[in-house]
Amino acid sequence: MAQPARDLDKRPDPDALLALAGRDKRGKLRVFLGAAPGVGKTYAMLQGARRLKAEGVDVVIGLIETHGRAETAALIEGQEVLPLRQFDHGGRTFQEFDIDAALARKPQLLVVDELAHTNAPDSRHPKRWQDVEELLDAGIDVWTALNIQHLEGLADVVASITGVAVRESVPDTILQTASDVVLVDITPDELIQRLKDGKIYLPETARRATQNFFTPGNLTALREMALRRTADRVDDQMVDYLRQNAIEGPWRTSERLLVCLGGDAVAETVVRTASRLAIGLNTSWVAVHVQRPGVDDADPARAARIDELLRLVERLGGEVERLSGTDFASEILKYARRENITQIVVGRSHVGVVAKFMRRSLPDELLRLSSDIGVYVVTTDSEPVERKRNFRKLLHWRGAPVAALAAVVSVTLAVGVGTALTHWLSLPNLSMIFLTAVLFCAIRFGLWSAVAAAVFSFLAYNFFFIEPLYTFTIAEPHELFALIIFLVVAIFTGSLAGRVRDQAETVWKRAQTTQALLDFSRKLSGAANLDDVLWVATSYAQKTLGGSIVLLLPQDGEPVIRCSWPPVDGLDPGEASAARWALEKQQPAGWKTTTLPSVRFQFRPLMTPRGVVGVCGITPADLAEPLSVEDDRILAAVMEQTAVAIDRSILAGDVIRAAALEDNEKLRMTLLASLSHDLRTPLASITGAVTTLRQLGDKLPADERVDLLASIEEEAGRLTRFVANLLDMSRIESGALKVRNDWVDVADVIRAAVERIRKSFPARATTVSVAADLPFIRGDANLLEQVLFNLLDNAHKYGSDTGVAVHARREDDKVVISVTDDGVGVKPADLERIFEKFYRGGRPDGRKAGTGLGLSIARGLVEAMGGTIVAQSPAARRRGTRLLMRFAAAEQPPARGSGE
CATH class of the missing domain: 3.30.450.40 (GAF domain)
Structure with missing residues (x-):
């Protein structure tokens, strides 16, 4: 029966199942979370560990901070405790958690206290939570303890509530990815009583703590934060369970936050606020920084601060995105709509009167344009101080003296040009000359030089060219109006030109970087x-x-x-x-x-x-x-x-090695095929002849017995030659061939080789021609005879029946020996390949025979004696093949019949 379509839709979420499978490969993390020190996190953790130990679980104590509490120390007795790592620092010896010992021991469950602890300087990781991450990656389950104030996303909130800065922190993602979060909670009154009883700190320390950190208001606020974070984690676990098991239920509306990140003082507060909002809404968030071309590049300190803020975003679990443009609000909203952002978090901007007149602030512009996206504005009191700091930085800007000097010089030149022109021409308005000076400063020295030039031009134009002269008094109202219009136009024009210059410089720098990367890519590809x-x-x-x-x-x-x-x-x-x-x-x-x-x-x-x-x-x-x-x-x-x-x-x-392996495989198959053929044929002849002799014996005529014995002898010799060829080839390739360096009489060697070949081919003619003045050569006579025999054997087997010719002559300082047959010849394309091992092709008639080792062995032996061998085809009358060997003639050959 077919399953209803509705049931088919009730499938587990694939992403949830994949996430579950990924978690199964890692160890499981259980965090005992408390609102403050002394609530009993370590005690509860050790109680649970002892219970599992009694049930047979392999539990090991990696590190426990007892802080002198007898009840906690008693729970460690009888447990396996890893030894701590000893190290010296500042002349004192300290102890630290040994992660290498934990990885080597690899228990089923490891208990590691104080998750937010900072490790020693020479440790592998600067923070203990990073040690825990490595342990989890190794498949070890870990139990640990954490106070709520050590979550990095809450560090600024805790500092503002308690007045105590939190020095050690862990990323919020640690809590979000934990398999279990166990809330260890007691009321503030009970915790304060434990503190007074000396169960948390020593009496003097406890007294100071009750006056500062351990107040009812602080503990209540911390308790609320711990409860909220635990509730969020439980809600995440429930949603994961529903998705993994395809259980229908109320799904939360998907929210996505965008944080507008700048380089001012409020940016860090905005980031932390957005992180808390994202955690509260159980949603993802992204921090966007819009880079204005030429601004961030020109201020290394601002760029460094933005980099630090972006790293903070990543530590808090957010995403990072960089945009580029001059209209911040449009760029941000364009990105927000593209990425389905539902809320934008932005810091409140404090701008001056002039800035308010010229443009809206970013929050105001976002509120005006974002009709479908909510805007959350974060306020702070630190912005006016930051503006003053920025103003002081502007005054100490290293390019300010040059820009101001350029403005003064440009305006002075404009005054000089205007004064000179008034003596020769009657000009109603000289403002264009000063506007030229403003544009020059903007293009050459940037925005602030242009603004300074505009102000100086305003004053100089009034002082030198508006009646009454040489005073800052203006007699006519229209002159004042014209002067104000000139100032506004000069500032706007200079600002625009300066901005274009900054953008052009930025584009030029990026073009240089792109070109350099392109050149680098070309070099890599080559x-x-x-x-x-x-x-x-x-x-x-x-x-x-x-x-x-x-x-x-x-x-x-x-x-x-x-x-x-x-x-x-x-x-x-x-x-x-x-x-x-x-x-x-x-x-x-x-x-x-x-x-x-x-x-x-x-x-x-x-x-x-x-x-x-x-x-x-x-x-x-x-x-x-x-x-x-x-x-x-x-x-x-x-x-x-x-x-x-x-x-x-x-x-x-890998391709080259694969090709080599393929060639080796082809060679192996060729060798096996050759061996199977060239060994099987003579062995079959020998076996047949021996069987005939054994079965018939004296019944055979005498001449037939002689023929059978001759066949056995011939095939045995063939086998011997084949095995000898294989041995010679292996000796040549392994370098084990030892070549003598004696005086060799080439004529004697040729005669000996011809005599041997005539015994093997008595019906074939072998012609010999040796020059009378043939000199001696240096080499090995036995090897040379073997080479000649192989060449003659090859020529008689694959040439015609007309015979083979052997010639020896002198060419300059060389001795040339040739073996020529009158067969069908070798294809021109195969004249070099016939010297390869096991190659048996090359004949125009397509015939293949032999093992393909003879010529390969001949080349190896000739080259071992310092000579060369080549093939030519056709040899004569468009037929035949000629094999030419060349050896260096001896400088002083000895007399015949005498020793060396």
């Missing part, structure tokens, strides 16, 4: 091998970013330096660990990261769709300052292209 790719990438990155660059590729699972500039001899243990972490975990490690930040290199994985192909390490010129946004973008682009080029080189090597 790199012939992996070493060239690595050198091109290293040299370009070092020249662009400065500092030191090192590229490491995996070898037997370990990153190994393959290229660096300036040259790096090796990595110290900490740097090697960071590089290994980046390779294995596919995450950045080292300098300015959350993993081993004390090392000098920052290692980033080179990622491709096939995985990590290597690691790039960079040490900037200034270790105190992080990479700028532009440098980070360039480095990211270089790494992406380098990873692709390395992957391409590796794939090319």
Whole structure:
């Protein structure tokens, strides 16, 4: 019976199932959350651990902070406790959680207290929560404890409520991704009584705590925050359960927040407020920074502050997006509508009177234009101070003296030109001359120089050219009106020209960067091998970013330096660990990261769709300052292209190796086929002859027995020659062939080889022609005789029946030996291939015979004696094949019959 369509729709959410499967691969994290110290988090955690230990679960105590509490210390007795790592700092010995020992022990459940703790400077991770993340990735379940004030998204709220700045914090995502959150809660009165009883701190410390942090109001507020966060986490778990099991229920409306991020003082408050709103609404959020061309690039301090804010957004679990434009409100709303944003969070802007007159503030503009999107405005009292600070920064701007001097000089020249023109011409208005000075300052020195030139022009024009002269008094009202209009036009024109200049400079810088990346891409594409790719990438990155660059590729699972500039001899243990972490975990490690930040290199994985192909390490010129946004973008682009080029080189090597394996496989099949044929045929003849002799014996006539024995002898010799050829080839290829360097009489060698071949082919004619003045050569007479025998054997087998000719002559300082047959010849395209192993083609008639080893062995032996061998076809009268060997003639051949 078919299943109803309605039931088919009730399927589990695939994304929820995938998320569940991903969580099953990691260890499970249980967080014991409390509103404040002393509520009993550690005690409850140890009680649960003891209960599981009694049930047979492998439980290990990684680290517990008892703070001198006897009840807590009693729960540790009888439990397996990992030894702590000892380290020295400032002349004192301290103890720290040993993550390597925990990974080596790998229990089923590990208890690690104080999640927000900051590790020692030489630790692998600066924070304990990062140690916990590594333990979870290794498949170890972890129980830990946390106070609500240590959540980074609540740090500013806690500071404003309690007046105590929170120094240690953990990302909010830790709580959101925890498998379980256990709220350990008691009332504020009970907690204060525990404090007074000395169950939390020592008496003196407890007294100060009750006066500052542990007040009823503070504890009530912290308790409320802990309850709300726990409720949000429980709600997330319920929704996940509904989605994974296809249970219908009331679904929450999807919300998405957008945060407008600037470089002012209110930006951090806006970010933290948006994070809390997103958590309260259980939704995602994105921080958008709109970059005005030429503004952020010209202020490194502002760019650095924005980078820090964007990193804060990522730590709080938000997304980051950068836009570019001059109309902030339009760009933000365009992005918001495209990304289905429902609420915009923006800080309140404090602008001056002139700015209010010229344009609306960003919140006002968003409120006016966003008819379908809610706008949440965050207020703060720190903005006027920030405006004063910005004004002081403007006064101390390093380009201000030059810009002001340029404005003064330009206006002075305009006054001079105007004065000169008034002596020669009667001009009703000289404002265009001063407007030219304003435009010059705007184009050459920027916006602020243009504004200064406009103000100076306003004063100079009034002083020198408006009656009464040489005073700032204006006699006629229309002159005042014209002067004010001139000032407004000059400021607007200068501002526009200055902005165009700034944008042009920004576009020029980006064009330079794009061109440089294009050149880099071309060089990479032209790199012939992996070493060239690595050198091109290293040299370009070092020249662009400065500092030191090192590229490491995996070898037997370990990153190994393959290229660096300036040259790096090796990595110290900490740097090697960071590089290994980046390779294995596919995450950045080292300098300015959350993993081993004390090392000098920052290692980033080179990622491709096939995985990590290597690691790039960079040490900037200034270790105190992080990479700028532009440098980070360039480095990211270089790494992406380098990873692709390395992957391409590796794939090319794999193709070459695959081709070599295919050739080896073809060679193996050819060898097997040749062996099976050339061994089976003589063995079959020998076996048949022996069987006949054994069965018939004396019944056969004497001449037939002789023929059978001769056949056995001939086929055995054939087998012997075949095996000898194989041995010779193996000796040649392995380099085990030993060649003597004796005086060789070529004529004697030819006669001996011809005598042997005439025994093998008595019915075939072999003609010999040796020059009378033929000199000696240096070599091995036995090997040369073997070569000649192979060539003659090959010529008689595959040539015609008319015979084979052997010639030896002298050509200058060479001795040339040729073997010529009168057969059908060899195809021109195969004249070189006939010397390859097991090649049996090449005849125009298509016939194939033999093993294909004879000529290959001949070439190997000839070259071992320092000679050369080539084939020519046709040889004569458009027929036949000629094999030519050339050897160097001996300088002083000995007399015949005498020793050397």
